Amino acid sequence: MRPVTSEDLKRHAPEAPDPYWQESFFIGWYDARRRVGGHHHISFCPYERLAHVWSLVSVDGVVAARSQENAIPMPDADLDDVTVGVLRFTSGDGGRSVGLRVSGDVEVSIDYRAFTDPLTLDFNPGGLQFGKGHYESMGWMSGTVRVGDRTIAVAGSAWQDHSWGPRKLASHKSGRYFWAAFGDDLAFSVYGLDDENGRNSFGYVLEKGAIHRIVDATFGAQVADDGVSPVAMDARVYTDARRAWRVTGRADSNALVGGAGWADGGDFFGMNGLMQYECGGRLGEGLFELTELRTPLPRHMKELNLKA
Secondary structure, three states: OOEOOOOOOOOOOOOOOOOOEEEEEEEEEEEOOOOEEEEEEEEEEOOOOEEEEEEEEEEOOEEEEEEEEEEEEOOOOOOOEEEEOOEEEEEEHHHOEEEEEEOOOEEEEEEEEEOOOOEEOOOOOOOOOOOOEEEEEEEEEEEEEEEOOEEEEEEEEEEEEEEEEEOOHHHOOEEEEEEEEEEOOEEEEEEEEEEOOEEEEEEEEEEOOEEEEEEEEEOOOEEOOOOOOEEEEEEEEEEOOOOEEEEEEEEEEEEEEEEOOOOOOOOEEEEEEEEEEEEOOEEEEEEEEEEOOOOOOHHHHHHOOOOO
């Protein structure tokens, strides 16, 4: 992990034409006290000169607005001010500040401020193929959501990222991921993602200004009868500083997330739990994403003497 550079914050370009090369920008947020949250993702494919939008807004535990657009003309604008479909992102201050405006039947206007400078992570551990570059941050958000004649003032927590490079979503077989913010002195971004050979655990814990790298994590996920929706979790998080935390949480509601990938690299399908968390007597909020295994892996095929 390292701090971002000014070049990281800009749009990128592939070194050569590559149908798998993409660039994505995302913010997810939740105000647990008011039960309002959102998940907003844009992605660019220079090879196709196309962009897509995956976006939803949840109000009172129900998805009140969704946009799934997979073939929007790719804009030329940089990430300091870019509009794709219903989403407009602005960013500045070294990546620590992001503005989001969502148009449509449900209108969103929020501003995000990261607890720290964004941090880069290796997004290709093991056999995962998610991109050459990736940075992310956690922080506070505030703003308004308008639903019909109702305007809701929101103030909660958020997680933001920017990734670029060749991406094959099919390399991700299953997994768990959560972010949980308890304040600017304690926040978690924890991945446990499986490729065909097993689990890859990574991420970080922010504690009183220090960044601790995650070396292992268990999630203790409870899944609803539909086989995909998170109900609760009881996670153990272990870091390189020999520090460990127990984080528990329950889903206030769930929202389906994902969409089409680029080329034949696979699509993405998962479920986000909009969560209330507890850790050491403190209350937090965030999202918990489940992607359940849906087909046998090569090791399963071998054990069962099945042909690919």
